[in-house]
Amino acid sequence: MKVVILGGGGREHALAWAVQRHHADWKVVVAPGNGGTDGPFRNLPVAADDPNAVLELARAESPDLVVIGPEAPLVAGVGDRLVDEGYAVFGPSARAAEIEGSKVFAKELMHSHGIPTAAFDVYSMEAAALAAVRKGLFPKVVKADGLAAGKGAIVVETPSEGEEAVRLLMGGKFGAAGKQIVIESFLQGEEASAFAICRDDQFLLLPLSQDHKRIGEGDTGPNTGGMGAYTPYPRTTPELLTRIRESVIAPTLRALAEAGRPFRGLLYAGLMIDAGVPSVVEFNCRFGDPETQALAPLFGPGFADALYWSATGEGDVAELERSVLDGGAGGETGTGSSSGNTASATVVLASAGYPGAYDTGARIEGLRRAAELPDTVVFHAGTKRQGDALVTSGGRVLAVTGTGPDLRSALGRAYEGVSTIEFEGKTFRRDIGHRALK
Helix, strand or coil: CEEEEEECCHHHHHHHHHHHHCCCCCEEEEEECCCCCECCEEECCCCCCCHHHHHHHHHHHCCCEEEECCHHHHHCCHHHHHHHCCCCEECCCHHHHHHHHCHHHHHHHHHHHCCCECCEEEECCHHHHHHHHCCCCCCEEEEECCCCCCCCEEEECCHHHHHHHHHHHHCCCCHHHHCCEEEEECCCCEEEEEEEEEECCEEEECCCEEECCEEECCCEEEECCCCEEEECCCCCCHHHHHHHHHHHHHHHHHHHHHCCCCCEEEEEEEEEEECCEEEEEEEECCCCCCHHHHHHHHCCCHHHHHHHHHHHCCCCHHHHHHHHHCCCCCCCCCCCCCCCCCEEEEEEEECCCCCCCCCCCCECECHHHHHCCCCEEEEECCEEEECCEEEECCCEEEEEEEEECCHHHHHHHHHHHHHHCECCCCECCCCCCCCCCC
C-alpha cells in the first residue's frame, strides 16, 4: 500500500513513522516533508494547501490513502478535491473542517446541541468588542474566529489586557481570521486533549494527553503551537472517558451529520476537566501537534488500518480500537517504545525568539546520539538538509519523545535526548509534565 502524508511538520513526521513502523512494506511519501522525513521516507515538494497542486501529485503517485496533516489544506478543500477524483482521504471535508476553521461556527454548534462549553458572545465590530471586554468577570478568553496557527486564543486578566487582545486580533495581524472574534468566559479546571478517529457517527477514542501551549516554564508567556506534551492524562478514569464519549464526541458527530457535514478524519477536542466533568475549549479537525509526537510510539499495528477505515469504511471499529492500542509497546533501542511502556512524553526544541521573530540556518548536532538512546525517538519539524548537514528552518525545530512504564521515566528519557542535541539558540521548557508530577 502507498500512503501520501500531506504536510511538513513534526506531526507529519510522527504520522509517517507510526504508519511505517508496523507496516514496513508500505510505501510512505511525505509532501513536502522536512529534513527528518527526507531519507526514512520519500519527500515530494508541494504546496499542501493548493488543491490543484495536491491533485497533480496524487495523479502522479496513485496513492491508496492520502492523510492530510495540517488544518489549512482541510479548510481550503484539498480533501474534497481528492475525494471527488476518487482518492481515499483521511481528513474531513471543508464543510466539516469548519469545526476548526470557524470558532463562531463551533461555538454555535455546541450551544445549539447542548455540548458543554463556556458561555460566549460574538463580535464583528471592534468598538462593540472593546466595550464588552471591559465589563464582567475576569479572566476572559478572546479568540479569533478563523485559523491563527495556534496563536488566536488569548487569556486576559484585566480590562486593559482585554482591549489589547481585541485590537491585536481585529487589527489585521491575522487577516480574515480576525474579522470576527469570540469573547467567552474562562473555564476553570485542567486542560486535556482528546483525539477520536472518526467515520460519520462511529469513532475510536485515543488515550488522553496534555499539551503545554505557553512558551515559558510554569505556563507563562505567550501561546505557541505547543512546547511539549505527554500521555496518558493522569486523571483519566472510566467515568471521564464515558463522559467524553457521550457528552462531547458522539453529539458533535451527530450535530455535524445533521448539518450535512459528516465528519471523517480526526476530531480533536481540547477540553477543560473540572472535578471529572469535561467542557470543550475548542475543536480541531486534525491531529494535534505536539500531542501526536507523544502518542505515536504507543500506537499498535492497527493505527494505519484505522486511518484507512476512516477514509474508506473498510474494517470493524471495535477490532481496530483494540489493535490501535495493543502492540505499540513492542520496539527496540532507538525506535521509540519498549516492552511494557505505557507512558510517553515529548519535549519541543525551538529557535530562540519563538513564537516571535527567530533566526534559521543553525547547524543541528547530536541527532545520531539521540537516536541511539533507548526508548527515544526524535521527530523533525523545522529542519532542512543543507549539504551533508541538518539545519534549523522554523520556530519549532524538533520534538524529542521518550517512553517508559510511567511518566517520570518517559520524561527522563525525553530530557536525556534533549541534552544530546545542540544548535545555536536552542530553547525548550524544562517543566513538561509538571502538573502530573505534583
